[in-house]
Amino acid sequence: MMHNTMTFKGYHGSVEISPDDDILFGQVLFISPLINYEAETAKGLEKAFQDAVNDYLTDCAQQDVTPEKPCKGSLNIRLGHDLHLAASVAAFQASMSTNDFIKRAVQKSVGS
Structure with missing residues (x-):
């Protein structure tokens, strides 16, 4: 396929x-x-x-219902303990939130 x-x-x-x-x-x-x-x-x-x-x-x-938009903007992910801890430490060392750190990593990966 x-x-x-x-x-x-x-x-x-x-x-x-x-x-x-x-x-x-x-x-x-x-x-x-x-x-x-x-x-x-x-x-x-x-x-x-x-x-x-x-x-x-x-x-x-x-039906007076708001249509769903693709990808509402929030995402729950399971990183596992070790990766979550490593991301949190790296974010702290970069003086940013873990959310912003992960967002930046994804932006870099997808080129936006």
């Missing part, structure tokens, strides 16, 4: 191929509602993804 992504209105969708079924499919990523789509062509999949996002936003508006 091949993985890739598309973006529309701030939402990200996966692109997967099922050679056995001769179909493209995916789902909206990084939100809790399960939203799937499929098509036979790349252009069709892009439209199906956009339609799925638009349908989700319309449903939320009709």
